[in-house]
Amino acid sequence: MIWQTCKMSWAAVCANKLRTFLTMLGIIIGVSALIVLVSIADGASSSVSEQISDMGSSYLTVRVTDDKENPIRLNEFQELMDDEALEAAAPYGRTSVTAKSGYTSGTMSITGTTGSYFDIMKLELSSGRTLKQTDLDNNSLVVIISADTAIEFFGREDAAGETLSLDGKSFLVAGVLSDDNSSLTSTQSMTESSSEEESETVTLEGYIPYSTLTRIADNVLDITQFYVSSADEESMDQAEAAVERIMLERLSEDEDAFSIMNQSEIMSAMEGVDDTMSLMIGGIAAISLLVGGIGIMNIMLVSVTERTREIGIRKAIGAGRGGIMMQFLMEALIVSMMGCAAGIGISFAILKIIGKVMEDSMSFHMDMKVAGISVIFSLLIGVIFGLYPANKAARKKPIEALRYSG
């Protein structure tokens, strides 16, 4: 009986192909909007959070916003951060200089720090050495450069021992970072100093002793930002508590004078934003699906009126309410489910095309969960908006329906 009802409804749906297609269009657009938009939002957010999680979550970023007329200096920093809960601490300052070697020159981002920075950020060297305490004590003119920078200036990665001119001062290249770190450092420069232009294909990066940076840069003197690492991820909370205690003590108990940021906190905040975005976009798309559903109901009501006579005949030869109801409900369901299938197909194609056009790191693939949700949603819409017209059809009195001439 169900199968026969399906066949009957299918015949009715096919009898008016253009009308069926136009009705279906509402569902098709709604479903493809839902899937494409949510998939794009997911793709964008997952690529960003992937980059953040690549950076690891075993360090804290501390920013000092109010130094209480008593700035933290480099010479007290080591002592200040001497706590058993903390593994390493490194100050962080940044400036841009003009780097020159031979005929090659370019603007280079310079990070002033200590040797601990490389441990905290898990940066590895392919050649040379990292920054040493003596470099800091003597304000030595030494620089550690990234692999890309080494290739840019010296044509090879193994550039330790070369000299590089930074703002006219001659620096000794003490070490070169290994190539694996490049994406990581560029991400960092992207997230931390987005104002800096990144139009150059190669990001020139260098690390010099913090004390040297305070000499060559006008804007860097006190420590306003530093990184702290704990032994492992489990002891992050202890480390955070320790830093907070130290900083409160140092900055006359003013908790607004500094901020401590955890990588995982940044990530969860990001994810929160992403979830809200997905929900909002999904909500907008769902509205268009709802409009499609109203379209189905509208056309079903027209169809019920048009086929009043058919309903009368069917009832006269023995169709009960249930039979008529099933037939019209099935029609609504066929339209909505076919629209849903077409919408999934179209959104699959659109996502493929977007993926081809934007070949970069962002990957857009259809989220099966969203596809599943859209199927359930279409099913619900078919039932909800089909129920009223179907019920209207089923309740028609057979004699009145037979007498109807339309």
Next chain:
Amino acid sequence: MIELKEISKIYTIGDETVYALDHASMSIQEGEFVSIIGPSGSGKSTMMNIIGCLDVADEGEYILDGISIEQYSERELARIRNHKLGFIFQNFNLLPRLTAEENVELPLLYQGVKAAERKERVRKALEKVELSHRMHHRPTELSGGQQQRVAIARALVTKPSLFLADEPTGNLDSRTGQEIMCLFHELHEVGNTIVLITHDNGVAQEAERMIRIRDGHVDEVTA
């Protein structure tokens, strides 16, 4: 077989109440061929609707096959129409999108008959009305007489206890009308009960018995 006792059907138009049927009584025996005749507005269509379980009487009692109808729910009425009644209408009332075969099959679908049996019964029904060769045609591709024969096949495929024909020859020329009447005689000869509703005296007189309706009352005339 059919027993109508003091049946009334009342319509209210504005403040006025109109008796379409006014305490009408009649009975029809099994195997009878009865015609109900009356001018338009006499209440014969209302009578046919009540006999056909398409409508229920406001007053009185209607007994079909020993069962009183008014206690039935709509669902049960649909079942009775499906199993016990075969309708034949003036304007054929075939579904235009279905072929002759599918139209005849329809009541069996609602009965839930299995596919193989359905096919067999549909074939036999169409054979009986001599339309086997046109079973895959749609109503629009058939002549009026052929359409009415499809409608008769649709009525007889369920082996109903009562055939109810409402002006079956009204839309046909006299020659085809006569052919249809012959079919009714054939059905009657094999023992079927037939109630034929018409306003045409000539057609009505072909039945064994004539029941005349006037202003909602029954005047029985035996032919």
